[in-house]
């Protein structure tokens with residue numbers, strides 16, 4: 039807490055002319071909150087200033103005190119914006135203020151909305167600043183949803199795409215299970231004005247992803263990303279040998295989880311992949327004595343065993359198989 | 364739970380991981396009790412909710428602006444436990460109604476403001492000498508919560524002025540189909556599309572939103588893995604996916620037959636959505652909100668309800684899920700986010716809705732698309748699921 043806030047507002051000369059506007063909770067308040075005295079007092083002074091629409095430097099300071107007590111209060115943030123505009127306050131200073139609030143709690147929508155409002159006013163010259171700020175937040179929590187949303191907005195609205203694929207790589211090096219970084223990677227390859235889109239990126243991305251899969255075959259994120267690389271329909275994933283070969287490589291290993299390789303193979307078969315003997319053999323090796331002639335059925339049977347929490351689902355998938363292979 | 368927790372807003376899924384301060388221990392003085400139990404402990408949940416109903420501990424002051432939401436969790440929670448007789452329904456209804464904002468005349472509806480319900484008393488001020496609101500801070504999430512409380516306390520929604528509410532709600536819808544939560548500005552995302560749809564459903568009137576535009580926005584939020592992010596391009600998320608699917612259901616664009624229909628005729632990719640949703644059940648039995656994240660009580664509802672709405676709930680491993688939820692049941696009553704953490708109202712409420720999805724006999728049945736108790740006599744979820752006609 040700010041040191042200034044330790045002196046009650048009612049004892050500060052600066053505020054002696056203001057009558058706090060107490061909150062009228064009525065005779066029968068439902069779910070009353072046991073407010074602490076400093077909270078009640080700060081909000082009562084805020085109400086007085088807000089109601090009088092006093093857009094002054096002290097009003098700006100008061101919103102800061104109120105936000106330190108409840109940073110999710112959108113009314114306080116809104117009034118702060120009115121004051122900032124009226125005072126033509128330095129918006130770079132405002133960015134520092136936001137960062138200091140974010141140090142206490144960066145998980146609220148209002149803070150990020152405010153940040154966007156400021157960055158939008160400052161325009162492309164703060165693109166780098168926004169990327170730095172979100173990078174700092176993501177260094178503490180690499181899956182911070184608000185920070186990622188803000189970063190995507192900043193890239194679209196202000197620019198700064200040049201190193202974004204490298205940044206995704208950096209995060210995936212640190213934690214290849216970080217699904218937010220995979221999502222960002224997809225965002226970059228499909229939207230960056232410098233990369234030429236999914237079709238242009240497919241080959242290199244497939245090889246990147248296959249490496250990641252072989253290093254961690256139990257990582258759902260990389261398997262999902264692999265499938266997404268064929269989403270534009272310009273190349274079918276059943277005709278690309280890389281996909282079925284990564285399944286085979288994983289299935290031939292005995293030291294890893296086979297669920298995602300099997301479910302990918304099942305999707306390929308359902309989408310029309312003509313299985314080879316190698317496919318059959320690798321699944322049969324896992325199936326043991328199961329008497330099943332249809333390969334897709336057999337894959338489901340194995341999935342029921344290796345992924346028991348979803349056994350009902352794999353049994354249902356089996357019942358839906360229409361391909362006779 | 365620390366003061367930084369912002370889990371309070373109904374449709375505000377923040378995923379704090381730093382909330383493990385134990386300074387609220389003092390608030391709950393309860394005789395020592397076994398740490399976890401084998402059953403849903405209704406009596407303790409009643410004690411917890413009633414205690415919260417009487418006085419919320421000061422930790423909730425940081426969520427003051429969402430007081431109607433906190434009230435919604437408590438009062439609708441009590442309804443799930445079959446205990447709404449513990450509250451004075453008229454008193455509650457009058458209190459909720461006191462948060463509704465009205466235009467001074469019909470002309471002011473065109474000024475771009477939204478006339479719904481305020482989130483709390485702190486942002487509400489007396490009407491000025493011209494009969495105008497000095498500050499109109501009506502919020503879509505608060506409006507959803509207000510109507511929800513009114514519904515479960517048996518208040519006839521036909522008696523409230525829904526015309527100004529719905530007409531002015533149009534002011535919040537953006538060109539891309541999304542909604543702002545408040546006319547003074549705010550982030551637009553799927554949460555508020557959902558609020559608008561749920562409000563329209565509860566009021567039985569869809570004139571306040573452009574369904575076609577809303578649908579297109581929702582479909583733009585479906586990610587490459589089959590789930591939905593909160594905004595287009597963002598990572599698939601349990602809360603976003605719930606808002607997407609529940610809204611499409613409420614608007615009548617999808618029905619319970621989503622999975623049995625031919626995929627190619629569907630507006631979204633139902634098989635990928637089903638696969639993504641089921642994959643969120645982790646090895647500890649709980650549901651995670653995103654791929655490779657920790658299981659968390661509330662996603663048992665957000666994802667569980669999606670599965671229920673698309674007809675895939677039979678594939679949930681219900682025994683494992685129940686075990687996980689019981690490990691999050693607090694000895695003080697209520698549910699925590701993670702096993703062994705302190706309970707909070709948000710996770711308690713979604714713990715009750717999750718147990719209701721699991722058809723726990725001690726809980727009222729759930730209306731999954733509204734996230735509320737099933738109230739057939741009051742017109743919520745007639746015939747078990749909103750309006751299904753394709754429009």
Ligand SMILES: [Zn+2]
Nearest residue numbers: 659661662700
């Ligand atoms: Zn949660």
